[in-house]
Amino acid sequence: MREITYLEAIREAMSEQMRENPDVYIMGEDIGIYGGGFGVTRGMYEEFGGERVRNTPISEAAISGAAIGSAITGMRPIFELQFSDFITIALDNIVNQAGKIRYMYGGKAQIPLVMRTPSGSGTGAAAQHSQSLENITAHIPGLKVIQPATAYDAKGLLHSAIEDNNPVMFYEHKLCYKTSSDVPEGKYLIPIGVADIKREGTDISIVATGIMVHKALEAAEILAKDGINIEVVDPRTLVPLDKETIIKSVIKTGKAIIVTEAVKRSGFSAELASVIAESESFDFLDAPIIRLAGKEIPIPYQPELEKLAVPQVDDIVAAARNMMKKN
Amino acid sequence: MTQSIENHAGLDDEKLQEIYQTMWTIRYFDEKVDQFFAKGMIHGTTHLAVGQEASAAGSGAVLKKTDWITATHRGHGHTIAKGTDVKPMMAELFGRQTGTNKGKGGSMHIAELANGNLGANAIVGGGYAIATGAALTSKMRNEGKVALAYAGDGSTNEGSFHESLNLASIWDLPVVFFIENNFYGMSGPVVEMMNIPHISDRAASYGIPGITINGNDIIEVINATYDAVERARRGEGPTLIEALTYRWKGHSKSDAKKYRTKEEEKEWKTNKDPIKLARKRFIDAGVFTEEKADELQNSARLSIEEAVKFAEESPITDISELYTDVYSD
Numbered sequence: 001m002r003e004i005t006y007l008e009a010i011r012e013a014m015s016e017q018m019r020e021n022p023d024v025y026i027m028g029e030d031i032g033i034y035g036g037g038f039g040v041t042r043g044m045y046e047e048f049g050g051e052r053v054r055n056t057p058i059s060e061a062a063i064s065g066a067a068i069g070s071a072i073t074g075m076r077p078i079f080e081l082q083f084s085d086f087i088t089i090a091l092d093n094i095v096n097q098a099g100k101i102r103y104m105y106g107g108k109a110q111i112p113l114v115m116r117t118p119s120g121s122g123t124g125a126a127a128q129h130s131q132s133l134e135n136i137t138a139h140i141p142g143l144k145v146i147q148p149a150t151a152y153d154a155k156g157l158l159h160s161a162i163e164d165n166n167p168v169m170f171y172e173h174k175l176c177y178k179t180s181s182d183v184p185e186g187k188y189l190i191p192i193g194v195a196d197i198k199r200e201g202t203d204i205s206i207v208a209t210g211i212m213v214h215k216a217l218e219a220a221e222i223l224a225k226d227g228i229n230i231e232v233v234d235p236r237t238l239v240p241l242d243k244e245t246i247i248k249s250v251i252k253t254g255k256a257i258i259v260t261e262a263v264k265r266s267g268f269s270a271e272l273a274s275v276i277a278e279s280e281s282f283d284f285l286d287a288p289i290i291r292l293a294g295k296e297i298p299i300p301y302q303p304e305l306e307k308l309a310v311p312q313v314d315d316i317v318a319a320a321r322n323m324m325k326k327n
Numbered sequence: 328m329t330q331s332i333e334n335h336a337g338l339d340d341e342k343l344q345e346i347y348q349t350m351w352t353i354r355y356f357d358e359k360v361d362q363f364f365a366k367g368m369i370h371g372t373t374h375l376a377v378g379q380e381a382s383a384a385g386s387g388a389v390l391k392k393t394d395w396i397t398a399t400h401r402g403h404g405h406t407i408a409k410g411t412d413v414k415p416m417m418a419e420l421f422g423r424q425t426g427t428n429k430g431k432g433g434s435m436h437i438a439e440l441a442n443g444n445l446g447a448n449a450i451v452g453g454g455y456a457i458a459t460g461a462a463l464t465s466k467m468r469n470e471g472k473v474a475l476a477y478a479g480d481g482s483t484n485e486g487s488f489h490e491s492l493n494l495a496s497i498w499d500l501p502v503v504f505f506i507e508n509n510f511y512g513m514s515g516p517v518v519e520m521m522n523i524p525h526i527s528d529r530a531a532s533y534g535i536p537g538i539t540i541n542g543n544d545i546i547e548v549i550n551a552t553y554d555a556v557e558r559a560r561r562g563e564g565p566t567l568i569e570a571l572t573y574r575w576k577g578h579s580k581s582d583a584k585k586y587r588t589k590e591e592e593k594e595w596k597t598n599k600d601p602i603k604l605a606r607k608r609f610i611d612a613g614v615f616t617e618e619k620a621d622e623l624q625n626s627a628r629l630s631i632e633e634a635v636k637f638a639e640e641s642p643i644t645d646i647s648e649l650y651t652d653v654y655s656d
Contacts, residue, residue, distance in 0.1 A: 062490030065456020073464040094449045104436040106429030165655035267377035
């Protein structure tokens with residue numbers, strides 16, 4: 001199998017879908033000749049033209065609403081939000097329209113759209129271009145939320161997202177774009193709502209999302225040298241959430257560390273901790289659940305401060321060692 | 328086929344009679360709803376379009392069944408004019424399983440996609456971008472359909488209005504933005520909320536035609552909407568229509584109407600009632616006789632009584648529906 005980057009995997013999934021289905025199209029700011037803020041759509045304008053790779057004005061409210069209007073009338077739009085921070089501008093349509101229309105209409109409508117957006121810190125872009133706001137949409141009934149960590153997952157999950165008949169929020173971590181993995185050519189579907197054990201282990205379950213999956217795997221390698229055997233669980237999709245895989249892992253290891261980049265307070269890490277605490281795995285815990293997540297601050301610009309704002313490999317290693325010491 | 332009143336849409340007398348009946352259907356529907364609210368038989372809130380019948384009936388009449396609309400929170404009239412049966416509409420307000428939305432939407436969310444209605448919207452300005460997107464579908468698939476977004480004056484101060492008009496304009500989308508200017512955004516007088524004389528002046532900023540019409544003159548509404556719809560169908564892009572009208576009732580059931588005078592209300596009710604004006608004009612022109620006018624009015628009244636009976640006899644939405652329809656398969 002060939003290795004391609006996360007960014008290329010996303011572009012491949014969109015292109016394959018667009019070749020297969022004329023109803024699929026993409027719109028967003030600077031996605032045409034420019035190729036998108038991060039280059040995800042590079043080359044797509046040349047292949048599909050401006051009618052299907054639609055460059056939009058800087059109008060997040062109109063783009064998100066038009067995506068809904070076009071989805072409800074039969075198309076399968078993908079809209080690229082240039083930075084996930086800008087979701088607040090599109091949020092009225094996402095929350096008040098996309099997530100609710102099907103229910104409000106008694107099931108007589110469907111909104112097959114995908115909102116793709118780069119999120120997360122680590123690029124020095126500071127507070128308004130670095131947030132992890134996936135929890136906002138995970139809170140809203142009617143939406144599905146995907147947060148892939150690897151190129152393989154990104155492609156398979158994006159294919160599924162585009163073929164899904166619901167509004168799907170697809171969060172791409174900027175630092176994942178350049179990571180690569182083995183990715184098959186052609187279409188394959190990873191079901192939405194199935195977690196993946198990224199590394200099997202017996203001592204501690206680390207449930208990590210997005211970029212934190214990579215950090216957890218790196219930490220696991222370091223900890224392995226200490227003889228600590230880490231299992232890394234990647235939910236991959238926040239909504240629907242594969243609770244079963246997480247619970248099973250915690251029953252096996254008896255310890256859970258949760259690692260997310262989003263701010264800890266009211267973040268998705270709290271949801272993951274609750275899933276464990278409310279389940280039968282609670283009886284198997286031999287230490288309190290640890291949550292490593294973003295500090296309760298906006299993301300700072302200065303590189304050293306930026307690193308301190310979100311969990312790093314060393315934090316995970318330290319937490320795991322500490323957890324093992326106590327037992 | 329007789330055509331006693333010239334109009335751009337070429338509507339004959341039979342069609343004009345239907346439109347007249349539709350105006351009465353809208354009025355009786357909302358007056359009945361008003362009574363039921365007062366009696367506590369319908370819960371939630373409601374926004375009545377009594378006094379605004381011509382703008383809905385006239386614009387709805389020039390659309391095809393396959394065209395799309397987005398309605399507003401004051402959307403009963405738009406929905407009736409687009410062709411939705413008043414029985415499931417009333418059942419929706421009663422929270423019945425037979426309602427347009429299975430009783431899950433209520434007054435502010437009535438939708439019927441099969442009839443081209445993409446739904447009423449309780450978010451002010453929520454329909455602009457959705458209609459723009461529907462028009463985009465029509466254009467990309469070459470379907471020849473037009474989308475018409477109904478909206479109120481207050482919504483033209485929302486970002487979604489400006490962004491949608493701009494997007495629709497640069498992409499030449501087949502969409503008509505139809506503003507019902509009833510002079511008050513809830514309690515906010517339109518003159519205090521914007522500093523230009525006409526909402527239609529805003530069209531110039533987006534390079535599209537803008538027109539202000541008497542929204543209580545049924546023929547003027549038909550003509551302006553027809554011209555805009557045909558322009559859209561020809562691929563020439565959107566139009567902004569501002570229809571001046573007046574809501575007789577308050578914004579919603581909680582409204583004591585302290586922001587306007589009794590004299591003003593009386594003037595609109597006495598001299599500018601769109602139904603009264605239509606009746607006189609149609610009789611004078613020979614579209615129908617006095618007797619026929621009464622007959623059409625009576626048919627409308629009866630249809631609302633039947634709708635109420637249908638709603639009352641329908642089962643309430645089953646509790647098993649609580650968790651259905653959140654996600655599509």
